[in-house]
Amino acid sequence: MKKINVGLVGFGNIGSGVVKILRERKSLLSEKIGLEINIxxxxxxxxxxxxxxxxxxxxxxxxVKDIINDPQIDILVELIGxxxxxxEFILEALKKGKNVVTANKALLAQAGxxxxxxxxxxxxxxxxxxxxxxxxxxxxxxxxGLVANRFYSIFGIxxxxxxxxxxxxxxxxxxxxxxxxxxxxxxxxxxxPTLDIEGMDSAHKLILLxxxxxxxxxxLKDVFVEGISHIALADINYAKELGFAIKLLAIAKKDGEDLxxxxxxxxxxxxxxxxxxxGVFNAIYVASDLAGDLLFYGPGAGQLSAASAVVSDLVDLTxxxxxxxxxxxxxxxxxxxxxxxxxxxxxxxRYYIRFMVLDKPGVLARISGVLAKFGISIGSVSQxxxxxxxxxxxxxxxxxxxxxxxxxxxxxxxxxxxxxxKPVVIRMEEA
Ligand code: HSE
Numbered sequence: 001m002k003k004i005n006v007g008l009v010g011f012g013n014i015g016s017g018v019v020k021i022l023r024e025r026k027s028l029l030s031e032k033i034g035l036e037i038n039i040x041x042x043x044x045x046x047x048x049x050x051x052x053x054x055x056x057x058x059x060x061x062x063x064v065k066d067i068i069n070d071p072q073i074d075i076l077v078e079l080i081g082x083x084x085x086x087x088e089f090i091l092e093a094l095k096k097g098k099n100v101v102t103a104n105k106a107l108l109a110q111a112g113x114x115x116x117x118x119x120x121x122x123x124x125x126x127x128x129x130x131x132x133x134x135x136x137x138x139x140x141x142x143x144x145g146l147v148a149n150r151f152y153s154i155f156g157i158x159x160x161x162x163x164x165x166x167x168x169x170x171x172x173x174x175x176x177x178x179x180x181x182x183x184x185x186x187x188x189x190x191x192x193p194t195l196d197i198e199g200m201d202s203a204h205k206l207i208l209l210x211x212x213x214x215x216x217x218x219x220l221k222d223v224f225v226e227g228i229s230h231i232a233l234a235d236i237n238y239a240k241e242l243g244f245a246i247k248l249l250a251i252a253k254k255d256g257e258d259l260x261x262x263x264x265x266x267x268x269x270x271x272x273x274x275x276x277x278x279g280v281f282n283a284i285y286v287a288s289d290l291a292g293d294l295l296f297y298g299p300g301a302g303q304l305s306a307a308s309a310v311v312s313d314l315v316d317l318t319x320x321x322x323x324x325x326x327x328x329x330x331x332x333x334x335x336x337x338x339x340x341x342x343x344x345x346x347x348x349x350r351y352y353i354r355f356m357v358l359d360k361p362g363v364l365a366r367i368s369g370v371l372a373k374f375g376i377s378i379g380s381v382s383q384x385x386x387x388x389x390x391x392x393x394x395x396x397x398x399x400x401x402x403x404x405x406x407x408x409x410x411x412x413x414x415x416x417x418x419x420x421x422k423p424v425v426i427r428m429e430e431a
Pocket of ligand 1: 131133134158159160161164188189190196201300301302
C-alpha cells in the first residue's frame, strides 16, 4: 500500500492527539483511503516530556530541518501556534515542495494572504480545518459543500473559552474572574488567555470565515473587536430578566453593498438558537442563498476534536497526492457584490446600556435629553435599585441607532457628575 509521509512540528496537546488518532485508526483509515498516512518525524523543542502517546526515539527531533529537508516527507503539519517561527517553517516547507496542514489561526489571519499565494505559486495547498471550530467541518463546508452559494452572513460563537466564561457566569451566578479561573484549569484557553477574552482569537477565526465566504482577506485592523472582560454578572442577570442571553459573537454580514466584519459581546433573544450554545461549544450560523440557513455546532476546542480536523486535512491531501492532482483549494473568488467594508461609525444596532447613576430627580431626564439630541430613541428604562447615597444601576434598551451617534452621545453623558463610571454598552442582534 502506498505510504504518504508526514512531518509534524509541535508535539503538544493537538499534536499528540493527531499521532494517537493515526495510530489507533490506522487500519480504518487505510481501508477508507487506500493508502497509509505515516508520521515519519515529529519535531518539538521538548522531546523528553511524557505524552499520552509514545514514539520511537529516532522519530523525535528538535531540529525542524530534519523534516523540511527530508524529500520523503510529503506534508508538513504545523501545530506550534503563534506567528514566528511557524510562518518561516511553512514557507520553507512550501519551497521544498511540501503541502501544509495547520491549525494556526493567528498566523493565517495575519499572514494568510502571503502564505496562500506562495502555496498557489508552487502548486501546493495549505489546509486549515482545525483553525476554526476544532472538529466542526466548517472550512470544508464553506469551501466545498456550499461552493455554489452566495452568503448573506456568517456569524457565531467561535471561542470556547469566552463562551464557557459567559455561560458559567449565567448558570453558576459567579464572577468573570471565577469563571476564567475554571476555564483555564480545564485547559482550553489559549497560552495567553487575553486572546480569548479580548476577542482576538474570534477575530482571527472570523478573518478566515470571511475569506472563505466573501473572498475578501480582511486585515485585523479592519475588524472591529471588543472582548468580554467588561461584562459583569449584573449585566448577564439584567439581560436574562429582559429575555436575552449575552454571547461573544463573530459576525460577517452583508448589508446592501457593505460588509460588516466585527467581534463583540451581543445580546441575543433567549429563543435564538445561539443563545442555548453553552460551555466550550461553538456554533456558526451560515445564511446562504441556495442552501438556506445552516447551523454548525460542536465542541470548539479539545485535543481529539482539533486532531480529528487535522486528520481530515491529511486525508484530503493524501487523496490528491495519490491521484497526482493539484486542486487549487485556495482559489477563493471574491464576492463582487460587496463593494466596501463598513466602517464602525456606520454600524447600526440596538443597544443595552447599564449606567451607574446617582439616584436623584432629573438624572434620567438629563441622560435622555442628550440621547435625544443625537437622535437616539429609548425603548425601555429600568432602575434596578433605590439608594439615595450610592450610585445605582439604570438599564436602558435603545432602539436602532448609528454607532457614531451613540459614541458621541455617551462621551457627553460620561462627563456628567451624576454618572459614576463608563457605562456598559452591549450591542443587540436579532438575526
Ligand atoms: N482557545 C480557543 C477557544 C480554542 O477557546 O476557543 C482553540 O481555537
